[in-house]
Amino acid sequence: MSLTPDIAARIEQAVDEAFDAQLAFTQELVRHPSLRTQESSAQDLLYRAMAERGLAMDRWELDPEAIAAHPGAGRIKVSYEGVENVVGTYAPAAEEGRSLILNGHVDVVPEGPVEAWSRSPWDAPIIDGWLYGRGSGDMKAGLAANLFAYDAVLRAGFAPAGRIHFQSVAEEECTGNGALATIQRGYTADAVLIPEPEEDMLVRANVGVIWFDVRVAGHPTHPREMSAGFNAIDAAHHVMGRLRELEERWNEQRKEHPYFEDLDHPINFNLGGITGGDWPSSVPAWCELQVRAAIYPGMSADEAWEQIQDVLRSTTTDDAGHPIEAVGERTGFYAEGYVLPEGTDAENALRRAHRAVFEEELRTFTTPGYLDGRVYALYQGIPALVYGPVSEAIHGYDERVDIESVRRITKSIALFIAEWCGLTEAS
Numbered sequence: 014m015s016l017t018p019d020i021a022a023r024i025e026q027a028v029d030e031a032f033d034a035q036l037a038f039t040q041e042l043v044r045h046p047s048l049r050t051q052e053s054s055a056q057d058l059l060y061r062a063m064a065e066r067g068l069a070m071d072r073w074e075l076d077p078e079a080i081a082a083h084p085g086a087g088r089i090k091v092s093y094e095g096v097e098n099v100v101g102t103y104a105p106a107a108e109e110g111r112s113l114i115l116n117g118h119v120d121v122v123p124e125g126p127v128e129a130w131s132r133s134p135w136d137a138p139i140i141d142g143w144l145y146g147r148g149s150g151d152m153k154a155g156l157a158a159n160l161f162a163y164d165a166v167l168r169a170g171f172a173p174a175g176r177i178h179f180q181s182v183a184e185e186e187c188t189g190n191g192a193l194a195t196i197q198r199g200y201t202a203d204a205v206l207i208p209e210p211e212e213d214m215l216v217r218a219n220v221g222v223i224w225f226d227v228r229v230a231g232h233p234t235h236p237r238e239m240s241a242g243f244n245a246i247d248a249a250h251h252v253m254g255r256l257r258e259l260e261e262r263w264n265e266q267r268k269e270h271p272y273f274e275d276l277d278h279p280i281n282f283n284l285g286g287i288t289g290g291d292w293p294s295s296v297p298a299w300c301e302l303q304v305r306a307a308i309y310p311g312m313s314a315d316e317a318w319e320q321i322q323d324v325l326r327s328t329t330t331d332d333a334g335h336p337i338e339a340v341g342e343r344t345g346f347y348a349e350g351y352v353l354p355e356g357t358d359a360e361n362a363l364r365r366a367h368r369a370v371f372e373e374e375l376r377t378f379t380t381p382g383y384l385d386g387r388v389y390a391l392y393q394g395i396p397a398l399v400y401g402p403v404s405e406a407i408h409g410y411d412e413r414v415d416i417e418s419v420r421r422i423t424k425s426i427a428l429f430i431a432e433w434c435g436l437t438e439a440s
């Protein structure tokens with residue numbers, strides 16, 4: 014059965030009817046602080062929500078050894094004890110339509126200094142059309158939208174004709190190993206949709222990301238003979254300056270990379286943390302930098318890492334000739350970027366769904382951040398549609414998601430399910 018305007022209207026209305034419940038569920042999800050390695054209570058909630066819908070449930074702990082064997086694995090520096098993925102599968106009575114993965118990540122980034130927030134990051138109030146809280150936009154609204162979009166198809170009196178895997182994965186914000194573990198477990202489909210907060214747009218291209226530490230050595234002395242010592246924190250500033258030169262070289266190459274030509278500064282090296290020295294009265298003997306670097310699609314992680322290490326190896330003195338030793342070590346993401354090919358059937362189906370709901374053309378853009386879409390695009394060769402609601406201040410203070418945008422995105426996902434998987438009359 015094809016998606017007629019009448020059926021589309023019934024499905025959209027079904028989203029409206031359950032929208033209060035959808036927001037309440039999203040709020041409940043935000044109230045679980047699913048920081049890295051602390052995702053289990055949020056996963057419990059998602060597990061129950063999927064099981065109540067009659068999905069075939071699968072929940073497993075991430076296996077560090079198995080994941081580490083994958084070329085796209087991020088370096089694992091934490092225990093995966095209790096770190097789990099949840100997948101619920103809908104299987105139609107007769108599988109006649111195309112299959113789909115509806116993915117989302119349950120982990121959220123640290124809230125930072127709580128006093129900088131207007132209210133607790135783990136409250137989830139709705140104020141003036143925005144739902145607040147850490148993870149509200151990135152991406153618990155999306156996780157909820159996947160489930161409620163599916164509900165709307167059923168509520169309208171239909172059943173999807175293709176298999177659907179609902180995935181809630183860990184580790185998206187640091188390694189991408191949660192999504193990798195789903196493909197190692199055997200999950201695949203004809204397309205994947207990930208409702209990350211993308212401002213009602215579709216991601217055309219995104220960068221890869223590498224995380225690494227740089228350990229810089231100095232020479233400890235008493236501050237009274239400071240000139241005889243060598244300050245590792247000063248040296249680390251010099252090393253970061255050399256890395257910034259590599260960052261600029263890569264940015265200058267943007268004209269050679271389709272979808273990146275028009276961006277001002279697509280490649281960002283973020284100095285995300287710094288530790289060093291022992292106390293105020295010794296010249297610091299050591300300093301450690303935590304760095305996140307971005308790489309263009311098409312550049313291998315190995316090649317990028319080699320260039321980064323070249324910079325570190327060749328930084329042997331500072332400008333005054335003091336010796337420097339800088340050693341890099343991978344700590345998390347080791348991910349390559351990807352480009353969503355133009356004109357796939359999946360994109361075209363999403364374009365029609367988006368147009369029906371938003372009454373305008375779907376826009377695409379390039380994002381200079383990591384996305385789990387790369388796992389499916391690079392290692393399964395399936396169209397990865399990263400498309401989701403309007404948000405503000407993700408990874409910042411007072412993170413929030415626009416609830417009318419969430420409503421429209423949910424309708425769009427529901428119509429996409431209907432068209433992509435096909436519909437049968439519910440029995």
Ligand SMILES: [Zn+2]
Pocket residue numbers: 118151152185209210
């Ligand atoms: Zn995200």
